[in-house]
Amino acid sequence: MNSLRHHAPYIRHPESSRTVMSDAVIALVPLYFMSYFYYGSRVLFVGAFSALLCLACDWACNYLLYRRINFRDLSALVTGIIISMLMPPTIDFYVVAAACLFAILVTKAPFGGTGHNVFNPAAAGLAFATLCWSSKMFQYVQPLQKLPFTIDESVSILQGPTATLKLGGIPRLGLTELLLGNFPGTIGSTYTLIIFACLIYLIARNAAKWYLTLSYLIPVALLSAVNHPYGVDPLESIANEMFAGSLFFVSVYLLNDPVTTPKYRIARILYGFSAGLMTMFFRYNSPFELSAVFAILLMNALSPAFDCFCEWLMPKLQTATEKGGTNE
Amino acid sequence: MIFLTELFAAFLSAMMVENLLFARAIDIPGLYEKRTPGQIFTIGAVLMVINCISSIPAYLASGIFRSHAAFVPFMTLSFLLINGIVFILCYFAMQRLMPERFASIQKSLPFYGVNCVTLGTLLIAARMSNSSHFSSFFGYCLGAGVGFTCAMLVLWSIRQKLALTHTPKTFRGLPITFIYLGIVSLALFGLLGNQLPS
Amino acid sequence: MSFFDWLTTGSSHGILLEQEKEPALSKPFLPFLSSVSLQTQPFSHGYDLSKPLSKAQLSHIAALAHIIDERDGKPLSQKLDSCTKQSIDFLCADAIDDEPYVSSQLNPLLHCRTEIVTALNWLADAFEAKHRFIAVYKNMSSLDTKIPASIESVEVRRMEGRYPMEIRAFRNLGKNTLIIGSAALLHLYRAVTEGRVQTTSFITVAGNCVTNPCNLEVTIGTSVDQVLERCGLSREPSCLIEGGAMHGILIQNPLHTMVRADTRSILAFHIDRQEQLYNCIGCGxxxxxxxxxxxxxxxxxxxxxxxxxxxxxxxxxxxxxxxxxxxxxxxxxxxxxxxxxxxxxxxxxxx
Amino acid sequence: MNLTLVRKYNKLLRKTDGILLHNPLLTLGLALPLAIIPSYGLIGTAAVSVAMLVCFVPTVFLSGLIGNRLPLWLRVVVYPVVSCLLLIPARYLVQNISPLIFDTIGVYFSLICVNSLLMYSIEKVQNKKPVAVLTFALRQWLGACLIAFLCGAIRELLANGSLWGFVILKDLPRLPVAQMALGGFILFGFLAALCRLIHRLILSFSLKAGSNLPQSSTERGEAGK
Structure with missing residues (x-):
């Protein structure tokens, strides 16, 4: 009559892992609407292709390694969408395919599937694509034009504002263009207002931590204010640094991936702060424009170290508070 | 002042840009053993001490080799001899000065003294283009030691997380180590772009 | 909650649970006595009730009546003897039911207030306790009955906090406190006034398979099966639990498990389909x-x-x-x- | 359960100890610099393997002969110097394989004299007979070179579609990352996993095949013992 698989708490919180994954998907889908509005239907094909490829690859790997497929496990869908978001709209399909395959086959499957990967698969896939086809990854198109399915010469290829930032210049973009993302950029990562709204939604759903994104953006703001290009007031250089490119998107989606961030609050703040510093270091020294992805990969390797540091620190703080003030 | 900027530039390039383990795949024997952070720091200290001390004679030797091209095949031999002698000096100095620390790592100290990292740094520093003056030579040797310690700390940190996960049986152990070494070197190649390190 | 605490603890001390106590709490407890408890002869302790009773007399009566405190399963007399030497600062009646569905301590308190409070006063006078209060859990929403602020001059203190409140409720009251369950106090009152031996215990029968969840005063020793028949099952329960929905124990065969003195509740759940297990994604x-x-x-x-x-x-x-x-x-x-x-x-x- | 097949397989493994069972590159992870960087192409691997033959095998043979008369701290300095001396003739030998080899692999050619495979082999052959020492060194060398050639071929094909410089696959999109260190690491990771998978598959098949072999062979096996 009663199966033995039930254990101690016989009532469970209504929210399940499915809802955690669907939160992330819900937070990503509105960016597709905006990019469809700007670039036409090609963007949706790229997004669907990368998402479904990642999902199929993940299920195939699960079947190969563990002989069972968990059809409700949508974390690969999130990876696929994030990869397609940071690609330019005129990207060829084989570059997206290579990034997705690298993300799932090399970064996720060998480590043990959904909850066990050390590195963020989307970040690794994008880093791989940037390293292999760096020229293709930074060709952008002026928005508000319907792109044909196959890219031919009729489409004018432009350089994004991050290229001018890299050369030390300053893209003369008004605040509205920055917030609406109305400048040549990647598929989904330039619409600052929508990303900010999705961030609020994620924080409300406890899928993202506000102090993590904040501690990532503070060093970025400080450093870009300190060495701003000559003749530009610091505020504008901060806005350009953060919003004229995919840095804000990375800070909201790639940083708040629950699997690869540390688990303690102090560790998360340290992780965010050092990821911000590393991003600025990479931004000034790396030949690519999209350098935040490499910094996130490096910090993913160090996040277990932050956790162990916190575990070592916690008992010391507890004893300090017991001796110091009254504890609770 | 220029002395410091060049030293720091070489230090930074050796530590981050062309990290010995991730960008150049240079390792010490027994890189994959299970170690605590304390042991990692002692190994890093040994490497750094031997690197810095041997960088002074090595700089003089590289001056000679740069002028006479005929001796180039003997360059590795001379650097190896410098490295060996400095290691033996350090070995006996440590035996006398810090006997208890020496007793703990006596078995493995020789392997951390003369290996690819120490000889490799000297050779790479000698081949570097702007190693004409001593600051960038010494900065490179210092940066290589510090960079290798940071690389081992990164490996330790990933190992901490992987110890608690269920990696599939075919990837457990060395295969997964190679894969995450590859991914961290992918992250560090962001600084290098797609030109191969010399 | 200073910033330093928020930074270091990282935990919010438990979770808020919807209590779903309602249909059982407001109805008075129904007797479900078997022949055993009906035929037990009352004993006479021989103390006259006009004078206030001393500590020894009270623990003697509790021993005669074999009262067991349902809070921790220890006999009441043993608890009273162990406290005779210390001076008691706080004496409190524990009616905290912080687990969902369970209201086996709060229900007797609400429906026979005077008996429990008089028993509490006797004990407080006997032990010269400086403070005496009744502890009730605060975070209970959607209740039909109103929980009074004080019953006959004994303060009802609302213990505020998230679930696992029971363990931490009395931690900061210091060493010499005496905490007694409200049902044990009721049994003590009956033993003193009518000389009745404790043969029953108060349990809540609830869960999504029970047609009308209610509180029962059940004779110790009746099997769980009989209790469930008394309350009626609307569906086939997929798991039967004894002792709270959060950390109760699974009942293997209800025929042979008996209701004991410290059983708090019997719950019958029908969990439709245990969802497929996912890997832990480390959400924290x-x-x-x-x-x-x-x-x-x-x-x-x-x-x-x-x-x-x-x-x-x-x-x-x-x-x-x-x-x-x-x-x-x-x-x-x-x-x-x-x-x-x-x-x-x-x-x-x-x- | 009839284990003849498994015993045969294990005997084969013991015979080729350095190549299949304890492959220095894939299961022990030694000689990392010599495996990852020079194996960007077949030319580099050929040069390194020839140099290894010339200076690794004799040094290990010498260390087998000397045995453990030398203390450890001296051993670590003497044998690299010996292999470095042997490296100089190897450099001229490699010169005529391809003249422009030294500017591409440069440093790594001179690291042959100090790599961890040498250290491992020196410690391993302390108390072995000379013949066993020589076969051990050869087996280690052969195992390392097989894997290095395999990786060199794959990476060169992936990166510029050529083998030993002759372009074979023209129209495939190039993958320049394969020639970098990260390509080597990931390729080695998957190769090591593949070898372990093959090993486990062979074991499981031979176990399964062994169980439905006719029983008579086990009696003869018992009788024969």
Whole structure:
């Protein structure tokens, strides 16, 4: 009559892992609407292709390694969408395919599937694509034009504002263009207002931590204010640094991936702060424009170290508070 | 002042840009053993001490080799001899000065003294283009030691997380180590772009 | 909650649960007595009730009546004897039912207030306790009956806090406090006035399979099957639990399990389909929910990969088994079950 | 359960100890610099393997002969110097394989004299007979070179579609990352996993095949013992 698989708490919180994954998907889908509005239907094909490829690859790997497929496990869908978001709209399909395959086959499957990967698969896939086809990854198109399915010469290829930032210049973009993302950029990562709204939604759903994104953006703001290009007031250089490119998107989606961030609050703040510093270091020294992805990969390797540091620190703080003030 | 900027530039390039383990795949024997952070720091200290001390004679030797091209095949031999002698000096100095620390790592100290990292740094520093003056030579040797310690700390940190996960049986152990070494070197190649390190 | 505390603890001391006590709480408890408790002859203790009773007399009566405190399962007389030497600062009646569905302590308090309060006054006068109060759980929403602020000049203190409140409620009251369950006080009152031996215990029968959840005064020894027939089952329950929905024990065969003195509740649940298990994605909700500030995420992994020393260093043995982590886990993992299994598998260095 | 097949397989493994069972590159992870960087192409691997033959095998043979008369701290300095001396003739030998080899692999050619495979082999052959020492060194060398050639071929094909410089696959999109260190690491990771998978598959098949072999062979096996 009663199966033995039930254990101690016989009532469970209504929210399940499915809802955690669907939160992330819900937070990503509105960016597709905006990019469809700007670039036409090609963007949706790229997004669907990368998402479904990642999902199929993940299920195939699960079947190969563990002989069972968990059809409700949508974390690969999130990876696929994030990869397609940071690609330019005129990207060829084989570059997206290579990034997705690298993300799932090399970064996720060998480590043990959904909850066990050390590195963020989307970040690794994008880093791989940037390293292999760096020229293709930074060709952008002026928005508000319907792109044909196959890219031919009729489409004018432009350089994004991050290229001018890299050369030390300053893209003369008004605040509205920055917030609406109305400048040549990647598929989904330039619409600052929508990303900010999705961030609020994620924080409300406890899928993202506000102090993590904040501690990532503070060093970025400080450093870009300190060495701003000559003749530009610091505020504008901060806005350009953060919003004229995919840095804000990375800070909201790639940083708040629950699997690869540390688990303690102090560790998360340290992780965010050092990821911000590393991003600025990479931004000034790396030949690519999209350098935040490499910094996130490096910090993913160090996040277990932050956790162990916190575990070592916690008992010391507890004893300090017991001796110091009254504890609770 | 220029002395410091060049030293720091070489230090930074050796530590981050062309990290010995991730960008150049240079390792010490027994890189994959299970170690605590304390042991990692002692190994890093040994490497750094031997690197810095041997960088002074090595700089003089590289001056000679740069002028006479005929001796180039003997360059590795001379650097190896410098490295060996400095290691033996350090070995006996440590035996006398810090006997208890020496007793703990006596078995493995020789392997951390003369290996690819120490000889490799000297050779790479000698081949570097702007190693004409001593600051960038010494900065490179210092940066290589510090960079290798940071690389081992990164490996330790990933190992901490992987110890608690269920990696599939075919990837457990060395295969997964190679894969995450590859991914961290992918992250560090962001600084290098797609030109191969010399 | 200073910024430093928020930074270091990282845990919000438990979780808020909807109590769903309602249909059972407001109805008075119904007797379900078997022949045993009907035929027991009352005993006579021979003390006249005009003078206030002393400590020895009260513990003698409790021993005669074989009263067992349902809070911790210890006989009441033994508890009173152990406190005769100390001076008691706080004497409180525990009516905290912080687990959902369970209201077996609060219901008798609400429906026979005068008896419990007079018993409390007797004990307080006997032990010269400076403060006496009744502790009731505060975070209970959607209640039909109103819980009074004080019953006949005895203050009803609302213990505010999130679930596993029972353990931490009396921690900051200091060493010499005497805490007695409200049902035991009721039995003490009956023993003193009518000389009745304790043959019954108060339990709540609830769950989504029970047609009308209610509180029962059941004779000790009746089988769970009879109790369930008394309340009626609307569906075939997939699991029967004794002692609270959060950390109760699964009843294997209801025919042979008897109601004991410290049984708090019998719950019948029908869990439709245990959802497919996901891998733990490390979202960190269990760390925020753990009241004793542990890291259930890492403990679960240490126990499943047999890292005994690491688990013990992470505080495996401070786990109080309140199973809020499994409740909150979105991947439906049995964290609490695995951690308690781990506690048995890796004994602590000391014991 | 009839284990003849498994015993045969294990005997084969013991015979080729350095190549299949304890492959220095894939299961022990030694000689990392010599495996990852020079194996960007077949030319580099050929040069390194020839140099290895010339200076690794004799040094290990010498260390087998000397045995453990030398203390450890001296051993670590003497044998690299010996292999470095042998490296100089190897450099001229490699010169005529391809003249422009030294600017591409440069440093790594001179690291042959100090790599961890040498250290491992020196410690391993302390108390072995000379013949066993020589076969051990040859087996280690052969195992390392087989894997290095395999990786060199794959990476060169992936990166510029050529083998030993002759372009074979023209139209495939190039993958320049394969020639970098990260390509080597990931390729080695998957190769090591593949070898372990093959090993486990062979074991499981031979176990399964062994169980439905006719029983008579086990009696003869018992009788024969």
């Amino acid at each position: 909700r269990c760390i925020e929910a753990c009241p004793s500030g542990l890291n259930p995420h890492k403990l679960y992994r240490c126990v499943t990969t047999n890292h005994a020393q690491k688990a013990i260093s992470l505080g495996l043995h401070n786990c109080i088994g309140c199973s809020t982590c499994s409740y909150v886990c979105p991947s439906r993992l049995d964290l609490a079950y695995t951690i308690t299994k781990g506690k048995q598998k890796f004994p602590n260095a000391k014991d």
